[in-house]
Amino acid sequence: xxxxxxxxxxxxxxxxxxxxxxxxxxxxxxxxxxxxxxxxxxxxxxxxxxxxxxxxxxxxxxxxxxxxxxxxxxxxxxxxxxxxxxxxxxxxxxxxxxxxxxxxxxxxxxxxxxxxxxxxxxxxxxxxxxxxxxxxxxxxxxxxxxxxxxxxxxxxxxxxxxxxxxxxxxxxxxxxxxxxxxxxxx
Amino acid sequence: xxxxxxxxxxxxxxxxxxxxxxxxxxxxxxxxxxxxxxxxxxxxxxxxxxxxxxxxxxxxxxxxxxxxxxxxxxxxxxxxxxxxxxxxxxxxxxxxxxxxxxxxxxxxxxxxxxxxxxxxxxxxxxxxxxxxxxxxxxxxxxxxxxxxxxxxxxxxxxxxxxxxxxxxxxxxxxxxxxxxxxxxxx
Numbered sequence: 001x002x003x004x005x006x007x008x009x010x011x012x013x014x015x016x017x018x019x020x021x022x023x024x025x026x027x028x029x030x031x032x033x034x035x036x037x038x039x040x041x042x043x044x045x046x047x048x049x050x051x052x053x054x055x056x057x058x059x060x061x062x063x064x065x066x067x068x069x070x071x072x073x074x075x076x077x078x079x080x081x082x083x084x085x086x087x088x089x090x091x092x093x094x095x096x097x098x099x100x101x102x103x104x105x106x107x108x109x110x111x112x113x114x115x116x117x118x119x120x121x122x123x124x125x126x127x128x129x130x131x132x133x134x135x136x137x138x139x140x141x142x143x144x145x146x147x148x149x150x151x152x153x154x155x156x157x158x159x160x161x162x163x164x165x166x167x168x169x170x171x172x173x174x175x176x177x178x179x180x181x182x183x184x185x186x
Numbered sequence: 187x188x189x190x191x192x193x194x195x196x197x198x199x200x201x202x203x204x205x206x207x208x209x210x211x212x213x214x215x216x217x218x219x220x221x222x223x224x225x226x227x228x229x230x231x232x233x234x235x236x237x238x239x240x241x242x243x244x245x246x247x248x249x250x251x252x253x254x255x256x257x258x259x260x261x262x263x264x265x266x267x268x269x270x271x272x273x274x275x276x277x278x279x280x281x282x283x284x285x286x287x288x289x290x291x292x293x294x295x296x297x298x299x300x301x302x303x304x305x306x307x308x309x310x311x312x313x314x315x316x317x318x319x320x321x322x323x324x325x326x327x328x329x330x331x332x333x334x335x336x337x338x339x340x341x342x343x344x345x346x347x348x349x350x351x352x353x354x355x356x357x358x359x360x361x362x363x364x365x366x367x368x369x370x371x372x
Contacts, residue, residue, distance in 0.1 A: 009224030079368030182265030
């Protein structure tokens, strides 16, 4: 029997996206966002409210990066979600994060997060809070790249956000091959 | 040292969203989508190309549901991604899925998937393939609802899609509390 829970944003699993940008003086900041997805093969969708310092920075610079939150940095990823760059000037320092400038866009790459999308702003709507970005490059630490050039998801160890219980989870085990397992039913 | 992988839609973890809608004759169909996210507290974003039978159905009916792919139905979830409702009339039957009509929108709820978002179409753009929906209700099987009314994520067992390796993964273990763990660094 099914029960009705009301209108809730309960998608599972949700990512832990660490969105980073420079302010006009070149200072790096970042925030934690769960509402984001690929919006095409080279585009990203995010829903970010305009009060965030990071959103102001993205609008100023027209660029941002998205680091994938991982199991080794749960506390730091949560910290950039609970503290605001509007109040804490050295928020990334307090998180223990270090940045270097992306080779491709005018935005900081957080070195501690092994996978990052480097993006240019396409548009942002202040009413809906919907942001669209062009993915210009993905950079990965060599520690999470396999010999054949593919990503090693176990080493990447991305975390998921559980919106109903405000919790972070690791991934468990591989249980299937996409575009393949379903062919058994054809 | 970081390596550049090019412009790729590598967000982790990605959901396995089973998007379902009725055709004009009331027949149910569904597809598998990884490009989706909450787009506000009561909105959902999806990126779906217009050739899909399900997209035609969503445009015809103005409604759809999003079932959360789970570990118990990996093969069926992959099947609705590899077979097309344009070619296979009884695609859901072949997947072993059964549907009932949502109480809230004119769209089918797949009974085997324990969590579903029931949505009305707000708009769809045929060029960008971006779809925005209003989440009207979330329904959950009572087997995944805890005594306190919260969702039991271990019983829900949502799966994640790994776009770099075309694989499905379970969730592992809880590793943190959101809006809480980060306060240690304040």
